[in-house]
Amino acid sequence: MKNKTVVIATSEFTTLVRSKAFILGLLMMPLFSALAIGVQKFTKDATDIKDRPFAVIDRTGVLYGPLQAAADEWNAGVRAAAPQIAPRFLPSQTSFAGDDQQARAALSDRVRREELYAFVEIPAGVLDPASNAEIRYYSNHPAYRPLPTWIQNTINREIVNRRFRDAAVDRALVTRLTRRVDMSELGLFARDTSGAIRAAAPVDKIRTIAIPVAMMMILLFSVMSGAPQLLNSVIEEKMSRISEVLIGSVTPFELMMGKLAGSIAVSVLLASVYVVGGLAVARRFGYGDVVHGVDIAWLLLFLLMASFMFGSVFITIGAACSDLKDAQGMMPPAMLLLMLPWLTWFAVLNAPDSPIAIGLSMFPTATPFLMLLRIMLPPGPPAWQIAVSVAITATATVAMVYAAGKIFRTGLLMQGKPASFVEMWRWVRAS
Amino acid sequence: MHPAIRLADVTKRFSGTPAVDGLTLDVPQGSIYGFIGPNGSGKTTTLRMIMHILLPDAGRIEVLGSTGNTAARDRVSYLPEERGLYKKMTVRRLLRYYGQLKSRTIAQLDPVIDDWMTRLGMEGWGDRKIETLSKGMSQKVQFVGAVVNQPELLILDEPFSGLDPVNAESLKDAVLEIRRRGTTVVFSTHDMSTAERMCDRIFMIFRGRKVLDGTLEDIQAQYGFDTVRLRTAGGAAALTGMAGVQSVNDYGQMQEIRLAGDAQRFLQDLTSRTTVYHFEIARPSLHDIFVRIARPEGAAAV
Secondary structure, three states, X not given: OOOHHHHHHHHHHHHHHHOHHHHHHHHHXXXXXXXXXXXXXXXXXXXXXXXXXXXXXXXXXXXXXXXXXXXXXXXXXXXXXXXXXXXXXXXXXXXOOOOHHHHHHHHHHHHHOOOOOEEEEEOHHHHOOOOOOOOEEEEOOOOOOHHHHHHHHHHHHHHHHHHHHHOOOOXXXXXXXXXXXXXXXXXXXXXXXXXXXXXXXXXXXXXXXXXXXXXXXXXXXXXXXXXXXXXXXXXXXXXXXXXXXXXXXXOHHHHHHHHHHHHHHHHHHHHXXXXXXXXXXXXXXXXXXXXXHHHHHHHHHHHHHHHHHHHHHHHHHHHXXXXXXXXXXXXXXXXXXXXXXXXXXXXXXXXXXXXXXXXXXXXOOOHHHHHHHHHHOOOOOOHHHHHHHHHHHHHHHHHHHHHHHHHHHHHOOOOOXXXXXXXXXXXXXXX | OOOOEEEEEEEEEEOOEEEEEEEEEEEOOOOEEEEEOOOOXXXXXXXXXXXXXXXXXXXXXXXXXXXXXXXXXXXXXXXXXXXXXXXXXXXXHHHHHHHHOXXXXXXXXXXXXXXXXXXXXXXXXOOOEHHHOOHHHHHHHHHHHHHOOOXXXXXXXXXXXXXXXXXXXXXXXXXXXXXXXXOEEEEEOOOHHHHHHHOOEEEEEEOOEEEEEEOHHHHHHHHOOOEEEEEEOXXXXXXXXXXXXXXXXXXOOOEEEXXXXXXXXXXXXXXXXXXXXXXXXXXXXXXXXXXXXXXXXXXXXX
8 A cells, every 4th residue: 555645656656757847847948048049050151142232431531442352252251151151241432522520421321211220420630549439330230340440451461461551561570570479278187096007188068067067957857847736737637626635635744745755856857857868978979978977966965955945835835826827926926036046146157256156156056057057067066065055955955845835725625715825824833 | 433524513714704713523434425505605615624724613523433634644535616727737647647546556456447447438548638538528537547546535525516417417427426335425406306306404594504305205295295296287376375384396397386374275275266287286396495504594593
């Protein structure tokens, strides 16, 4: 005869893995990754190839020629590429006769009529190194960057060349003398058991960054796919009065723990699928050794803590509300907690030992995700930080499960208006 | 022999308002006990307390000899008034689940499920999803869900509400069958004729208090032979202004009156007014007793 909590967990697990949401959750991460790669590839290949004609008012009298030459060179490169992957830049020289403002307005009208894409005014003073004169680019497409960037770079290159020439300095020599020296990033030298020194290996971004981030994402997706389902499950049982039948057979705590266990099993299953799939892909590309048993153990520990914590939160919301509409009103704070690691992981990745990274990874609802990331990022945090964060999170998890149990017991049979936070706090404090 | 249920001075309040107020009740084992009362009178609260779904604020509840919250849980089953089913589950999976929550194994459950499905004409429903069933079919599934563990005490909240006559008949037979197997059955109902026909004892709760408790005969005896059912050529109009008539319940073709005074004298007066086809001196029906208590003038006396 099975324990009743196990019966509930099994039923919950079976129901969840048969649901469309689970299938979607299972596909979500690989789908997102594939989509991101696909979109990048598509946007790279499907470049805008519309011609960009623009007028140039060159008050220096010397810059239009090199600009035209650079445009010809650019356009020749564009035409040579098959298929064409960039637009042609088509400059045309013009000058103002009479009132400058009238001329600028006339050119603006031509841009509006789409005869031109933009026009550029190069003041006479730009060749003088002491001058603050600036090139002016007029367009009604401020978001489009390639053309103004190209114009600015091309004109500046020519201006700098001229300045060197005027100062009788050999530009080629300057270029040689100021060439940047590259720096390769390596790990540390090490000694093996025989005392032999092992040379430092170049830093592999996939090993040191991509894998830790992937592990954190696996954790995040697994928790997001499991825990929120509990809210729907509890509300369905409340709305259909199934709760009354269940509470006639089991204690509220058995029911809650069964539901949590079922949901955690779903999250563990998802994480296992992702890890096994990810390792298979990693092995194919020569990274089969990147994830170790201890990494999996950390992932599992943090997955359990996060699932218990967020599961309790969503069960609480479900028990406090009578329908999905009410629940939606209580979701934002819970979702904010779940989104916190999502919003901050990049800061942690950039500086894993910074005070903000340490602080965030000690915050209970963010610890499982951010501490996992820090552990996976070499050289990893000090042991005391791991111990403190795990202790804080474990304590918070137990407290949240305890509070959820109290709220669940009372809220489960309540119908009508949702409980306020004050009421829920009162339920938690009640014996 | 211990009663199946014993309530001793049980009180339950919601936000300070008593839903059940000092209720004392014994439900004998093996009986069918009907709980009646107007909406909001405390029936469901009482049933939920018996199931330990709600805990009383005061008093003592003993179920199958046990006062603990969990001791009798596997021997008692509860059918709530509405739904109580997972829409996406198949019938068999749901019945197995409910049975397992009562500490039965699938091997123990399957023959019982098959037996009840056959009895209730549910053959071939095992693989159907609950959401595809009609209300009557769902109610049968709910009933089987409540009896798969072969409970010693079965509590049904409004089991016949909303059912068509065929399904109601089928469920009534099932309730009688489970009682024949030794189960004590408690059910709440608004259908007085069902309570009259099926229940060994009837309990009425009104405004949280017990107002009736006993066999139908006991209850009717409290009111005496003060009811006359009659059919006359003049109908209800012929009764206007007649001495002794306290109330008239007009059914169109016949009238039921509450009479104070001598029935023979009343009959003489009536025959002088109109042709009398049918004249029956009777005890009040449960329906009539219910209405007398629950109507505002009756309520004032409680």
